[in-house]
Amino acid sequence: MSASQLNISIIQPDIVWEDKAANLEQYTTYIDQIQEKKEVVILPEMFTTGFSMRPEALAETMDGPSVQWMKDMAKKHRCIITGSLIIEDNGKYYNRLLWVQPDGKMGQYDKRHLFAYAEENLHYSAGERRLIASVKGFRICLQVCYDLRFPVWARNQGDEYDVLVYVANWPERRSLAWKTLLQARAIENQSYVIGVNRVGKDGKDITYTGDSSVFGPLGETIWQQSNDAAVYTITLEKDKVADTRKQFPFLNDADKFIIL
Numbered sequence: 001m002s003a004s005q006l007n008i009s010i011i012q013p014d015i016v017w018e019d020k021a022a023n024l025e026q027y028t029t030y031i032d033q034i035q036e037k038k039e040v041v042i043l044p045e046m047f048t049t050g051f052s053m054r055p056e057a058l059a060e061t062m063d064g065p066s067v068q069w070m071k072d073m074a075k076k077h078r079c080i081i082t083g084s085l086i087i088e089d090n091g092k093y094y095n096r097l098l099w100v101q102p103d104g105k106m107g108q109y110d111k112r113h114l115f116a117y118a119e120e121n122l123h124y125s126a127g128e129r130r131l132i133a134s135v136k137g138f139r140i141c142l143q144v145c146y147d148l149r150f151p152v153w154a155r156n157q158g159d160e161y162d163v164l165v166y167v168a169n170w171p172e173r174r175s176l177a178w179k180t181l182l183q184a185r186a187i188e189n190q191s192y193v194i195g196v197n198r199v200g201k202d203g204k205d206i207t208y209t210g211d212s213s214v215f216g217p218l219g220e221t222i223w224q225q226s227n228d229a230a231v232y233t234i235t236l237e238k239d240k241v242a243d244t245r246k247q248f249p250f251l252n253d254a255d256k257f258i259i260l
Helices: 020-032 065-077 145-149 172-189 238-247
Strands: 005-012 040-042 080-089 092-100 106-110 131-135 138-144 163-167 192-196 199-201 207-215 221-226 230-237
Touching: 005 020, 005 192, 005 207, 020 065, 065 080, 065 092, 080 163, 092 131, 092 138, 106 131, 106 138, 138 145, 145 163, 145 172, 163 172, 172 192, 172 207, 172 221, 207 230, 221 230, 230 238
Parallel strands: 005 040, 040 080, 138 163, 163 192
Antiparallel strands: 005 230, 080 092, 092 106, 131 138, 192 207, 199 207, 207 221
């Protein structure tokens, strides 16, 4: 594999409601069965529990068993594991995305836009800083679910990132918005956009059809999977992003601003 290529493995599961052990067991099986070279494995939002508003009962600290599982899997497979889970930190609860490297080092991003429609804002604290991780020369901006509706937070000002990732629990009844906004983020930021969602029903009887997707830097659909649980590995090409921006230098004409 070329140094300008990166394998991304997407896991679209049917999350077992609020059952961490069952979910970690199925993810272990999924990851073990990936045949392609594993470099970055992406799990959905709140991958150990589903989109639960019970952090008092379900939150873990940063040295808890689910974070340790991420470290163990990253080390075992010599790859990066990322996804969000419920974390308690200094007396507050966060919907926190972790970027866990094989050497145990971690990046973290606390979901900025909390979904008030489901009262997420009443149970969790919002993050204030973006996370742009780096691997093999690819810069990857990592965001969570509802962040997708706020393009300023994801705006690629110049050449900040090559890949934009959203991990989600995005329900079927708003799937049109999910697919449309993912594609729009790819077009406006001239980057790969990867959306990783779940399928099945949660404990609130909300249905999810997945629609996990990969869009290219021109907005072209590379892959999309609906309804069924899935594991898929895509090889990203860094040159494709560079060539798109060189041929169509639209980012040069964008409005300049600072997020305070």
